[in-house]
């Protein structure tokens with residue numbers, strides 16, 4: 001249980017000054033508050049004995065007032081010190097987690113759902129914040145405030161009275177401990193159901209269009225209602241124990257008050273203690289409840305913190321399967337590509353996704369990749385981007401193994417437009433200069449023009465400052481794709497990879513964009529995967545993939561002469577285009 005304090009040792013060491021100040025503040029408050037009831041008791045005794053002079057009353061009340069002001073200042077100080085530290089710990093760990101997430105590979109995000117990762121980043125870190133704040137406070141409280149109060153009860157009032165009246169105290173500790181444990185257990189379950197509901201909300205909002213299209217709203221709503229009911233039931237279970245907690249604690253403290261009244265009156269009657277001492281004792285009793293509850297609470301806070309710390313370190317210890325070379329090449333990848341992958345299977349997949357996929361791309365050339373859906377086009381890109389290492393064969397940039405480059409060097413050398421475009425909920429401009437925020441307006445417009453999206457952006461309510469996504473303008477699929485292309489071009493990388501990145505734009509627009517690319521990227525390399533043959537017919541080489549194997553390769557003319565799948569697809573698509581154009585003229 002206390003091992004969490006050792007595990008967080010690095011943080012306590014880091015913040016030892018403010019913790020020392022905070023703990024001393026707490027101890028000083030404990031001592032001052034133990035003296036106050038004594039003064040009070042003394043005033044009352046002097047009153048009873050008619051020895052109270054105005055001077056001594058003023059002096060003693062003045063002392064109480066000074067103590068109260070000092071305690072106010074000290075309490076403020078320790079709160080700022082200790083709770084300030086606890087939020088600092090949370091932010092340090094949150095930064096570490098986030099930095100770690102950014103380094104992890106695709107496999108990691110496949111394994112952990114977003115909702116779970118968010119739960120770790122919130123609930124577990126909050127539990128650790130409690131340890132570093134409330135936990136330290138409770139430990140100091142129970143040891144020092146509890147200790148000084150008990151000491152004062154025994155030595156400044158009466159040891160016998162203390163003995164008889166504190167009999168129910170162990171009961172208080174046990175009740176606080178066990179009920180706290182039960183609350184924690186139920187609370188954890190309620191968090192789990194909350195996390196499950198969170199995951200569903202996230203999926204539902206993301207997939208709302210799909211759900212609606214398939215008329216699945218009701219079924220989905222029923223599932224969601226089930227989740228909500230589960231959350232409510234589990235929260236109720238927490239409150240059931242929670243509601244019983246306070247009455248039980250109050251009952252036990254009530255019992256100590258009754259015992260004190262009984263024994264106290266008796267001891268006054270036999271002149272063992274004075275009335276003033278009894279009143280002081282009552283003050284001590286009320287000061288004692290909090291440290292006793294703290295003892296029960298400390299155990300639970302530490303246990304929860306321990307479990308959370310283990311979960312967080314577990315996440316942090318997950319290694320990306322991609323290892324950086326010892327002294328990696330830091331210059332962005334460039335030059336010729338030699339792709340010779342003999343075999344690749346996804347880490348959690350059963351079937352080989354690529355087999356003997358070998359191709360070369362000379363610097364400055366364009367490679368086209370076509371093939372059925374699922375034939376492995378995107379997989380080739382994932383390997384070129386070094387999302388996975390587990391293949392047999394070699395991938396080389398400029399004659400050097402991809403694994404000898406740093407991960408940043410690979411991503412910096414490639415402008416990538418993935419199949420599913422993702423834009424950030426920010427302005428069009430910020431989306432375009434995502435990698436390079438220093439771009440001037442002219443440069444941003446230049447890339448937007450190349451991606452044939454400039455005219456569209458000019459029409460948006462606030463031009464390049466228009467927000468995209470939920471808070472701003474809704475974009476068409478084709479507009480999103482073109483902004484994503486502008487963003488990839490703005491990286492000014494050596495390689496441009498377009499993965500079916502023009503599927504949502506019409507053939508004329510596509511032709512214009514490709515023409516622009518051919519023009520400005522004459523000396524740089526481009527790889528285009530597509531279902532539309534017209535997109536790649538100008539490529540220097542085209543490869544046709546089928547079930548992970550290259551079944552045809554050559555230039556457009558060579559492939560047509562081949563009379564295989566490529567020429568057949570080309571003819572079908574030409575025919576389709578003619579039919580479409582015919583339809584347009586007829587219409």
Ligand SMILES: Nc1ncnc2c1ncn2[C@@H]1O[C@H](COP(=O)(O)OP(=O)(O)OP(=O)(O)O)[C@@H](O)[C@H]1O
Nearest residue numbers: 346348349353372373374375376377378379380419
């Ligand atoms: N993360 C993954 N884990 C396991 N299998 C995967 C994963 N991603 C893709 N696959 C499988 O690999 C195969 C090739 O997929 P890939 O996405 O490369 O095809 P594609 O040619 O790009 O298809 P499309 O034209 O539909 O985009 C498919 O059978 C697919 O199911």
